Amino acid sequence: MTENTRIVLASRPHGAPTTGDFRFETDPVPSPAEGQVLLRIRYLSLDPYMRGRMSDAPSYAEPVPVGGTMVGATVGEVIESKAAGLDVGDHVLSYSGWQQYAVEDARGVRKLDADTPLSTALGVLGMPGFTAYAGLEKIGKPRPGETLVVAAATGPVGATVGQIAKARGARAVGIAGGPRKTAALLDEFGFDAAIDHRAPDFAEQLREACPDGIDVYFENVGGAVLRAVLPLLNEFARIPVCGLVAQYNATSAPEGPDRLPGFVNQVLVKSLTVRGFIQREFVDELYPQFLAEMRAWVRDGTVRYREHVVDGLTSAPEAFIGLLEGTNFGKLVVEVGAARS
Amino acid sequence: MTENTRIVLASRPHGAPTTGDFRFETDPVPSPAEGQVLLRIRYLSLDPYMRGRMSDAPSYAEPVPVGGTMVGATVGEVIESKAAGLDVGDHVLSYSGWQQYAVEDARGVRKLDADTPLSTALGVLGMPGFTAYAGLEKIGKPRPGETLVVAAATGPVGATVGQIAKARGARAVGIAGGPRKTAALLDEFGFDAAIDHRAPDFAEQLREACPDGIDVYFENVGGAVLRAVLPLLNEFARIPVCGLVAQYNATSAPEGPDRLPGFVNQVLVKSLTVRGFIQREFVDELYPQFLAEMRAWVRDGTVRYREHVVDGLTSAPEAFIGLLEGTNFGKLVVEVGAARS
Structure with missing residues (x-):
């Protein structure tokens, strides 16, 4: 475990993105400081809003800079912890983007319960x-x-x-x-x-x-x-x-x-x-109520969900392009599958 | 006082209305039944929404039928009363349309206070x-x-x-x-x-x-x-x-x-x-609060208003056509000026 592969924005797309708008980069896996954890990313969420982040048109969020790591919600496993309350083996929701490993501040992640599948934190419960x-x-x-x-x-x-x-x-x-x-x-x-x-x-x-x-x-x-x-x-x-x-x-x-x-x-x-x-806009007001009600609905079958899981970070660009064309069927999730060294 | 002149919709306009889309008709002045009043119309309000009523395109209100009296809010003086609580000489807000006289049910009119000019009931206080x-x-x-x-x-x-x-x-x-x-x-x-x-x-x-x-x-x-x-x-x-x-x-x-x-x-x-x-939509919820706050604002000068008064019911069609072109300057009101016999 010495290298982290990540996907960066190579160029801003004009119209539909192509695989050439993305580029793979490899760096050493970073180390956590005090109050931080090192995560191995298990699942990366792919969502339509990411198309907006690839553009520099005025929007509600900053664009990804050209050369910057593509953003996205992720589920990661703690593999090294310098933060109280987070232990190796815990799973957390983070916003670590299109990469295999990430260091995050403990306060920037949310520990996941074990009573629903991990990937639901990116979909029906996310x-x-x-x-x-x-x-x-x-x-x-x-x-x-x-x-x-x-x-x-x-x-x-x-x-x-x-x-x-x-x-x-x-x-x-x-x-x-x-x-x-x-x-x-x-x-x-x-x-x-x-x-x-x-x-x-x-x-x-x-x-x-x-x-x-x-x-x-x-x-x-x-x-x-x-x-x-x-x-x-x-x-x-x-x-x-x-x-x-x-x-x-x-x-x-x-x-x-x-x-x-x-x-x-x-x-x-x-x-x-x-x-x-x-x-x-509504997170502070509604998130606890949402989690309580939706968890109950998912457990009792009132709300069902479907996932479309693609294998490996290298599949992400093509899967994302397909998402914009509607070729996925269910919540699109990348099982990142970090190569362990 | 034997005749009532009213203005009816002669034809549905295609594009901007013309004076030919209106027609004057004269009938006997009607008589009030029990619970009704006979009004001499003092002021007729002209408002942009009336253009919608001349059309039969689907909208939030029924169109005026071809041959029907043009609709509109009015201030009238009670000249004959068969309704308790309304006396000859009282002024009321009604929805009597483009005409000189009208019979209205007492429950369909609102008695006006004397502390603000009558015509404001069609504008800033209407x-x-x-x-x-x-x-x-x-x-x-x-x-x-x-x-x-x-x-x-x-x-x-x-x-x-x-x-x-x-x-x-x-x-x-x-x-x-x-x-x-x-x-x-x-x-x-x-x-x-x-x-x-x-x-x-x-x-x-x-x-x-x-x-x-x-x-x-x-x-x-x-x-x-x-x-x-x-x-x-x-x-x-x-x-x-x-x-x-x-x-x-x-x-x-x-x-x-x-x-x-x-x-x-x-x-x-x-x-x-x-x-x-x-x-x-908001009348039941807000009208009393509106009347109280707006009357105070009008009296203390916080809210000022301007009226554009045209003289005589016969002026109404041209004044209305001008309203849609923006030639009026202030709330457009017709001083109906009924001919007394």
């Missing part, structure tokens, strides 16, 4: 699950009998959104790409209806699946789905906006007509609420 | 003032030191929005058309900055007037102002949407590029709140 939970608790507020629509619905946010909506008594309509995914929405995640956004009559199918209109549209893709949802929204509908994966690779404003005036008009005539959010 | 108040109380929430921007700022909603924001300790930047109006924003209504939206460097002037960005954009016009505001919005900015007068006459989606994806992206990266509302 940032994606909390995004779903906070977006519904604070903005979407699905009520019994209402209809909720979510796209990318087999992804870790979308699947959780639909299942929470069901737990709150609402009807859940999921949108996904292809028959395997739509089947999983019905059979695995318990959605009331599932629609393939690739179908030529997608908008018509969505209308038929929402006979009472749409009360909550959880926006995590952008683009064509929003356009199909818009005419179906009910008065006082809520649109939490947590991501726009369909737009992340866009390089210019799409061709007209300009749909913005019509959108704002719908906001007016239907008294819509459109609210963008980043989950960290 | 629906426009309440729109401003409720939009800020429930959505905009200007805080001390924040910057608020409002367009159509010499209008009854905009002027009140700016002055409430000031009363709450925020900075108010007003947008209006032409030097007379921008001067009034500074001299009469106490805005901190005033910008002419007709200036060729409008967007640049707006940027300079908002050195700390924009925290609240009270949207009552749509179109170019929203586009100039968007890049200046701060994280967690709020956009109450109460009207889109610049779009009301639009007949088709404007030419591209499609600005909707960029807008939703700003909603996401800045955690914006965009919320459409019609004032009646």
